[in-house]
Structure formats: C-alpha cells, structure tokens
Amino acid sequence: MADLLSTLSLRETEIPNRIAVSPMCQYSCKSDGLATDWHQVHLGSRAVGGAGIVMTEATAVEPRGRITPYDLGIWSDEHAAALEPITEFIRDQGSVPGIQLAHAGHKASKTRPWEGNVPKQPDEGGWEVLSPSPSAYPPFDGDRPALCKADADDIQGVIDAYRAASERSLEAGFEIAEVHAAHGYLLHEFLSPVTNRRTDNYGGSFENRTRLLREVVTAVRDVWPAEKPLFVRISGTDWLEVRESWNIEQSMRLADDLARLGVDLIDVSSGGLHPEQEAPGGPNFQVPLAERVRRGTDVAVGAVGGITEPQQADALVRNGRADIVLVGREFLRDPYFGLRAVGDLERDPDDIAEQWPVQYRRAVNK
Numbered sequence: 001m002a003d004l005l006s007t008l009s010l011r012e013t014e015i016p017n018r019i020a021v022s023p024m025c026q027y028s029c030k031s032d033g034l035a036t037d038w039h040q041v042h043l044g045s046r047a048v049g050g051a052g053i054v055m056t057e058a059t060a061v062e063p064r065g066r067i068t069p070y071d072l073g074i075w076s077d078e079h080a081a082a083l084e085p086i087t088e089f090i091r092d093q094g095s096v097p098g099i100q101l102a103h104a105g106h107k108a109s110k111t112r113p114w115e116g117n118v119p120k121q122p123d124e125g126g127w128e129v130l131s132p133s134p135s136a137y138p139p140f141d142g143d144r145p146a147l148c149k150a151d152a153d154d155i156q157g158v159i160d161a162y163r164a165a166s167e168r169s170l171e172a173g174f175e176i177a178e179v180h181a182a183h184g185y186l187l188h189e190f191l192s193p194v195t196n197r198r199t200d201n202y203g204g205s206f207e208n209r210t211r212l213l214r215e216v217v218t219a220v221r222d223v224w225p226a227e228k229p230l231f232v233r234i235s236g237t238d239w240l241e242v243r244e245s246w247n248i249e250q251s252m253r254l255a256d257d258l259a260r261l262g263v264d265l266i267d268v269s270s271g272g273l274h275p276e277q278e279a280p281g282g283p284n285f286q287v288p289l290a291e292r293v294r295r296g297t298d299v300a301v302g303a304v305g306g307i308t309e310p311q312q313a314d315a316l317v318r319n320g321r322a323d324i325v326l327v328g329r330e331f332l333r334d335p336y337f338g339l340r341a342v343g344d345l346e347r348d349p350d351d352i353a354e355q356w357p358v359q360y361r362r363a364v365n366k
C-alpha cells in the first residue's frame with residue numbers, strides 16, 4: 001500500500017516521496033522575471049527539508065502573463081540559465097524539480113500583495129492584460145486593469161509561448177512541468193463560462209471552452225520528453241454553484257481529456273475566479289474535489305489545501321484519496337516539513353537518519 005513516504009514513479013521519473021512543495025509566488029525578481037538568490041535559497045531549503053517535489057512559483061510564459069513585475073518568468077534563454085543552478089541544487093538533494101508554467105490573464109499587472117494587489121494601468125508601469133472576453137465581470141480584487149480580448153493571434157501566441165517555455169524549462173533542468181489552469185488565471189478564464197463569453201471556437205460549449213487548455217497541453221507535451229511527467233493544476237470548482245460556472249463534473253470530464261493528451265497528474269485546487277465564490281476553508285478543504293477526480297478517472301491526482309500535519313497527509317495517500325500531497329503555507333512555516341514527516345512517520349531510527357541530509361544526521365543520531 002502506498003503511503004506518504006513511498007516512492008512514486010511517473011513515466012521514468014522516480015519521486016522519492018509523495019510530498020510536494022505547492023507553487024507559491026514570491027514576487028522577488030528584480031523587475032525582469034529572472035530568478036535571484038531568494039529563489040535559490042527558498043526552493044533549495046525546501047529540497048533540503050525533504051520535499052519529494054519542489055515546484056516553482058507560477059512562472060510566466062510571457063511578460064504580460066505576470067501577476068506583478070516581480071514574478072518569475074521563462075520567456076528567454078537568460079531566464080532558463082538563471083534557473084539552472086536551482087534545479088541542479090534541488091536534484092543534488094535527491095528531490096525532483098518542477099516548474100509551474102503560468103499566464104495570469106486578466107489578473108495580471110498588479111502591485112505585490114504587500115503593496116495592496118493594486119491593478120497597474122499601462123501608464124503606471126503596468127500593461128494591457130489578456131482576457132477571453134472583454135465583458136463586464138467583476139475583478140477578483142481591486143479595480144479593473146486595462147483589458148484586452150484575446151484575438152486569434154493572441155491565442156496562438158499563448159500556445160507558442162507555452163511551447164517555448166517548456167523547451168526552456170527542459171534546458172533549465174526541470175523534471176516536471178505543470179500547466180497552471182487554476183485560480184482565475186488565463187487558462188481557467190477560458191474554462192469557466194463565468195469569464196468566457198466568447199462565441200467563436202474558444203467559447204460556449206465545454207469542448208470550446210476547454211480548447212485552449214487542450215491546445216496548450218498538446219504543445220507542451222509535444223516538446224516535453226516522453227520520459228518526463230506533465231501535471232496540470234485546475235480549479236476543481238469555481239464555488240459559484242448558484243450560477244452557470246465551472247464545477248467538479250466538468251473537471252472530471254476535463255481530467256479524462258487531459259489524460260488522453262498525455263497529462264500524468266491533475267493537481268486539484270479550487271476557486272480564485274470570482275469575488276463572490278463561496279469556498280470553504282480549514283483542514284483538507286479541497287481534498288473532496290481531488291478525491292472525486294481520482295475515483296472518477298484513471299489519472300493520478302494531487303491534493304492541496306489545509307494540509308499541515310504529516311499524519312494527515314499520510315492518511316490521504318493511504319486511503320487512496322490522492323497520489324501526492326501538495327503543501328503550501330505549512331512549507332512557509334516549516335521548510336523542513338518533509339524531514340518532520342520522516343521523523344513522525346518512520347519507526348526505525350536508521351530509516352529516519354537515512355532520509356535526512358548527511359550534513360544534518362547528527363541531529364537525529366543521538
């Protein structure tokens with residue numbers, strides 16, 4: 001039976017345990033999308049801390065796909081070169097480096113959270129943002145940025161940007177690519193009828209609304225090597241049950257479609273699209289969504305949200321509710337969450353010591 005500390009093989013990638021660092025924006029580039037020492041230390045310490053997968057924050061495939069000017073990007077060779085020492089360090093710790101490839105859509109062009117998430121207009125150092133529809137729907141937070149409806153060239157540009165970003169991610173040494181299609185960003189905006197009011201091939205029916213994501217995934221899979229895993233993060237629901245919106249039934253149907261296109265794992269998050277969402281919180285708050293996708297399809301699933309304790313995470317894997325567990329804020333509180341899990345879940349002191357970095361073993365070998 002699989003448990004939190006058991007290995008997981010996806011294609012030819014062996015992941016040493018089922019614990020993943022959930023992607024978390026750091027807004028710590030110096031205005032150009034290039035990784036800095038912050039990213040090296042932040043991601044590197046979670047690899048030292050025993051995570052099986054260390055996933056980068058949302059990494060923009062093109063400059064206008066950044067949430068803020070300080071987001072990580074991967075739209076040039078220079079960006080890949082800046083990430084390479086980070087992936088090398090993560091691998092050296094026995095962990096698997098993953099990159100979340102993102103486009104922020106109409107939630108782009110803002111100040112950083114600690115500056116208020118204020119939308120920045122083009123004449124204030126911001127930029128025109130991309131959206132499936134220019135129609136009136138409330139911005140998730142703050143005022144509306146300058147919107148631009150995606151035309152055919154924009155759509156092709158997004159697909160091409162994802163393809164090029166995947167090639168560069170490979171050069172940078174990543175082992176897992178994750179397409180970000182959740183949280184109200186561009187690809188989710190196309191999926192949801194709340195934000196997608198198009199009447200062309202990219203709007204209306206389920207097939208049309210999912211077309212852009214399927215085309216992006218096809219382009220990524222085309223260049224992402226057959227031996228390496230591909231993940232997609234989705235919002236399992238918009239949490240807007242009272243209106244026509246994206247929901248778990250559509251997510252399950254999408255998961256099957258994505259699996260057929262070569263996606264290996266669906267990372268099931270939720271919400272982030274609309275300010276009137278009625279989302280629950282608390283421990284395991286999104287796990288029922290992950291579980292529905294896992295039980296209703298043949299694709300592997302990641303659970304995320306409110307997972308803070310090793311025993312809790314272990315139970316999710318043991319009970320077949322998820323194949324991997326992504327941990328966000330708890331990894332900010334405790335970069336060594338993975339080592340903590342080993343200490344809590346392993347009985348034999350030798351097994352514990354073996355999973356700690358050699359440099360730290362005196363802390364466990366009394």
Ligand SMILES: Cc1cc2nc3c(=O)[nH]c(=O)nc-3n(C[C@H](O)[C@H](O)[C@H](O)COP(=O)(O)O)c2cc1C
Nearest residue numbers: 022023024025057058304305306307327328329330
């Ligand atoms: C500081 C911070 C930044 C985040 N940035 C991202 C991101 O870049 N991409 C993403 O998909 N989710 C992002 N999230 C959401 C987390 O990945 C995670 O899904 C969420 O925090 C719920 O998990 P948790 O309860 O373990 O924190 C972020 C969350 C936090 C706290």
